[in-house]
Amino acid sequence: TVSLAEKLKSGSPVVTGWSMLAVPILAELMGRGGYEAVTVDFQHGAHDIASAREALAAMVLAGTYRLARIPVGDNATASRLLDLGAQAVIAPMINSVEEAKAFAAATKYPPLGERSWGPHRAAMLDGLPLEAYLEKANRETVSLAMIETPQAVAALDAILAVPGIDGVFVGPSDLSLTLSAGADMDRDGEKTTQAIRTIADHARAAGKIAGIFCMSPEKVMEARDAGYTLMAYGADMGLFHAAASTARKACTV
Amino acid sequence: TVSLAEKLKSGSPVVTGWSMLAVPILAELMGRGGYEAVTVDFQHGAHDIASAREALAAMVLAGTYRLARIPVGDNATASRLLDLGAQAVIAPMINSVEEAKAFAAATKYPPLGERSWGPHRAAMLDGLPLEAYLEKANRETVSLAMIETPQAVAALDAILAVPGIDGVFVGPSDLSLTLSAGADMDRDGEKTTQAIRTIADHARAAGKIAGIFCMSPEKVMEARDAGYTLMAYGADMGLFHAAASTARKACTV
Amino acid sequence: TVSLAEKLKSGSPVVTGWSMLAVPILAELMGRGGYEAVTVDFQHGAHDIASAREALAAMVLAGTYRLARIPVGDNATASRLLDLGAQAVIAPMINSVEEAKAFAAATKYPPLGERSWGPHRAAMLDGLPLEAYLEKANRETVSLAMIETPQAVAALDAILAVPGIDGVFVGPSDLSLTLSAGADMDRDGEKTTQAIRTIADHARAAGKIAGIFCMSPEKVMEARDAGYTLMAYGADMGLFHAAASTARKACTV
Amino acid sequence: TVSLAEKLKSGSPVVTGWSMLAVPILAELMGRGGYEAVTVDFQHGAHDIASAREALAAMVLAGTYRLARIPVGDNATASRLLDLGAQAVIAPMINSVEEAKAFAAATKYPPLGERSWGPHRAAMLDGLPLEAYLEKANRETVSLAMIETPQAVAALDAILAVPGIDGVFVGPSDLSLTLSAGADMDRDGEKTTQAIRTIADHARAAGKIAGIFCMSPEKVMEARDAGYTLMAYGADMGLFHAAASTARKACTV
Amino acid sequence: TVSLAEKLKSGSPVVTGWSMLAVPILAELMGRGGYEAVTVDFQHGAHDIASAREALAAMVLAGTYRLARIPVGDNATASRLLDLGAQAVIAPMINSVEEAKAFAAATKYPPLGERSWGPHRAAMLDGLPLEAYLEKANRETVSLAMIETPQAVAALDAILAVPGIDGVFVGPSDLSLTLSAGADMDRDGEKTTQAIRTIADHARAAGKIAGIFCMSPEKVMEARDAGYTLMAYGADMGLFHAAASTARKACTV
Amino acid sequence: TVSLAEKLKSGSPVVTGWSMLAVPILAELMGRGGYEAVTVDFQHGAHDIASAREALAAMVLAGTYRLARIPVGDNATASRLLDLGAQAVIAPMINSVEEAKAFAAATKYPPLGERSWGPHRAAMLDGLPLEAYLEKANRETVSLAMIETPQAVAALDAILAVPGIDGVFVGPSDLSLTLSAGADMDRDGEKTTQAIRTIADHARAAGKIAGIFCMSPEKVMEARDAGYTLMAYGADMGLFHAAASTARKACTV
């Protein structure tokens, strides 16, 4: 089977569901419903180590790729999530080369980084001996830096050039908010749209992965056309709320 | 505000979501999505006392009516769920007057039944002093006997006549399975359809509530037309699985 | 150290706190606060096997005796709670000799009863080899039948005579409710007061333990004077609610 | 892949680990460690619906067969465990044909029994549509009655003849305790040994499965030789306690 | 209804209970017992994201204001708690303008700070659309810097002047410990008392909120008189331990 | 009883089990199995605050010393674990004096460090009044800096000289990985072996504690001979996996 890293680097599209409610069975059901990947969200979602541990195992059960997003600056948790079986980690608010380096240090083993040894659960979920895990880890573990501020856009090429950073991931909400200095949340505005295109172009030019959070299936397709290979769409809270609303409304009594 | 008992007896329709995954936030989201009632399912769902306790509180937060279904014959749990705040309890596989009486005994205080005293959490969720809870309990607590076998249909009028039984609730899957002696699951077959109509008619004639589990919004409307006032539609597991599938499919990449 | 059975039979008073919220640390804090015993309540409290397992261990940490009350008629849970370390089990609504016998069967090993073998956790909490646990179990495990209806009072002597029943436990709320046929909850009424005295007298005459749920410290003392040795007073939910109310009110701002 | 029922009926040996601590990861680790089956124990173990739900999924992850033991007489839980994905259920203390019939009724669909419809999670874990689950359920779901008293031994052939009972399972501890009327726990005594042989012979003669709890690997082999195909050996609590003890002792400091 | 920010800024007193045990029902009971606010404590309490998520929802159920204290320097958790519904966050050990700025950055949206977008649960608990949440967030979200060292006192005016810092919160235990260089814990000593007065005066002069942890109702009143508007009194662990002790002692048997 | 600090400083050996699975009962069972200490691992194990809180209490029940390892750089969690009852904290990847000082600041009260006041649970587990806890805390709380990189080895003496650092703890896996610049994991290689000896020698010379993670009982004895007093051996995941494997293999059917 193809690793997530290979798949993303080869240009094949990956759509990931978004696990916010910290409920492992929902991560599993996203996989069973057709998602090829699920992301546990520690930044704006309610996940903690316990729910992430179970959700990552549930993804193995469902046969999906396993991603996780950490809270701002919490690189120690990036290491922990890899140890628990995440195949990719997304770090929010990477605004400088220094922040990108610190993130890469936590997610890659020496000599590339400083990740500390202890991936027993991850190797078990992969069905690999520890040596095999070590051999493949730096190659197959995906570290994605979020680009979601003007500072980050300005530093984009330098961030993309950091060894151990495998790609970038765009947060359109924060990007539109910071590009307008907090004035409005206009994800479809010209500045944001332009930045989103630029980011994909530069990532591709650098031979790295481009990912993005999408608010609709249309945006997923748009992003794909723009050169993104990793598209997030569908958070469990929103999906279920909408499904419940639709179901009740369909009963016109 | 109108109690669930009053509402159902007055003939107003109530559509209840179905909580199977034992995840309280999903019960809350069904309420926020528009459901006026949610049922925690201990029979075929994964609920236990801990998840039910939290789900019942989550329903108060969402402003929905609170129902629960017990495992077959587990009347002690019926009492416990009322103590934890359920406003109605559904008992599966009530096939005889004796079973109906035992169920009513567990859900109604003397002299109607033998429910034991201890509704501290329920009264708290209602914002009532204990005396006020006691005064209203037998009147407002709804006990529903499931009619889902030929024996139950045969005993229908006698079951409806049991003091403390407030109504019946139809399980079309088991009904079609038992009416065909296990031959097939034909919820729309003639026998099942006829039984479903008969049950509503007799319940209405007895001045009692008729409820039913529905497999689609169309079935909800059909049941309503047949005289049912309580219609269950939308289990969390199915709703979410379908929503995830639809979301992923909408992303044509 | 003296076993709970010995202590109760010797006539020494034991006051037990009441764990309803299914929160193990509160059981521990009752012990640390001075209670010599705590009861986990599966009937009107929110406990389940998981919370009981932890609460029983927390009681060992706090050095208290360990009791549990089961739901009505749930003798299988009585066996389970003993296996998890309970030293006494209280069964509600024992209204007949048959019910008393079934309860004793579940809590005593052969030849006295039919309890099935598997007390590994209980023996571990006691620091005993399994053989030593078996040798002492029937002698030191306390089975208490609740007397809380007129039928139970009528059958009192016969219930007390059942081998394996170590004593009775009075539920004044249900007793007053059933003695008045549901008319009112008058725990201090004449009928209830008289029944409470009678029960202690007969238990003492039969050489068995008399226990009772008390609504105030005064009632504890009254019960003690009447011949009871096990008095329950102080449920976690009520204690904490009152403590919070008192604390806030003391801040007159 | 061969179903558990087929495997057991074909005479192939199955050794099951025993999950008592209600810790799903330990069930998974038993599977990863080589066990081809794991049993979640609700009778003497600490499991409840929540831990069982997770442990059964963990077994799918580890690729093992999935069994469960219910508390005494708790047939409603037998149905629930099948709905959550158990492939076999073991019922303790089946001492009469009536008890065997009630157990079979709860575990087999009509016309064989009265199991109620709702196996959504089980079918999902099997990767089957609901119809396919229904078609195979009565054939592949294994119902095992525990023979562990003289009454049960006396009724053995009649119990084995109950439609829907797929086999028997011996509890040597209770058997030795009850055969000696509580006098001693002599699992290797003559009476117990003889009964164990008789049970296997009669089960085989009736074309049904014979299972047994074993206290050592030697007993597993002995049971196998006596005709048993399902042997339980290795409870998580005991295995871990012994492993910790051995590990510490090996460090002679 | 008045927001917490408005209330505190208007000079109305708010007394907050303190949730340390990480038990959501206790937070709810503090609200039901009369507290108008509850604080979940991640620094010295046992809370984590899971318990905080439930406790914040329980506070909505009880109708109280919702506060949280983060561990030292853990600003990522400040953002997370706001996303989960906290209306105010208290940061311990803010000893410099730099630390105050970093804290404000994590709790305020641009242009005031750098809080990242994702308040879906908070908006849901408020019953607000996301746009409305964004519009009010910086105005109604309260960021309180703890002043509990000599360095902090020295930097007080500068900390109070940091945009996005809505006020200060005094920790008298640490303040007395650090003012005496670890020599003793004398919360009523002259130095500490004087500092406590100075802090309120300066906060008031700066038009910002002054809050403080109090060891008794008397201290609450004293603080109120000194100009504080937010007073914490009553930790769940201490309240329950004292309540249990008082209850047992009242039973003089 | 002798404190962990005293014992380690006196030169008595302490072997600690390693709790990775975040399952409190396994920590307890390690103690009951003979371990005199257990370490909860937040770095490579699955622990979080909730599981650590319960595991630390379980260790008191089992009578073992209580240690914890934090994630890289997460000093706020070091403080929290001490508040919850840890007697020693191990900090990974301490590569400089600055990092050592920041760690010591978080674990020692003034004037030695900046630990904030709030050890209510720890004092309760110790059975001590808060004043007594404060008096002993800096003396009896053990802060161990992990030496596991060439930079750390180079800074060893300076790290050992940091006030508040009670000793060092070697991670041989990371040490061998970093000494070889990621080339291989050769824990028995010459460079690693030499470094391990050097570290013990320098720690002893500085009058401080030397601890180390060991991969086998032989390594424990070797470390002891080299001058180490704290040896970690036996992680719950590995112990159980091996025990399950051995148990199943012993059944040759």
Ligand SMILES: [Mg+2]
């Ligand atoms: Mg963002």
Ligand SMILES: [Mg+2]
């Ligand atoms: Mg049904």
Ligand SMILES: [Mg+2]
């Ligand atoms: Mg009662």
Ligand SMILES: [Mg+2]
């Ligand atoms: Mg048995």
Ligand SMILES: [Mg+2]
């Ligand atoms: Mg402080």
Ligand SMILES: [Mg+2]
């Ligand atoms: Mg290391």
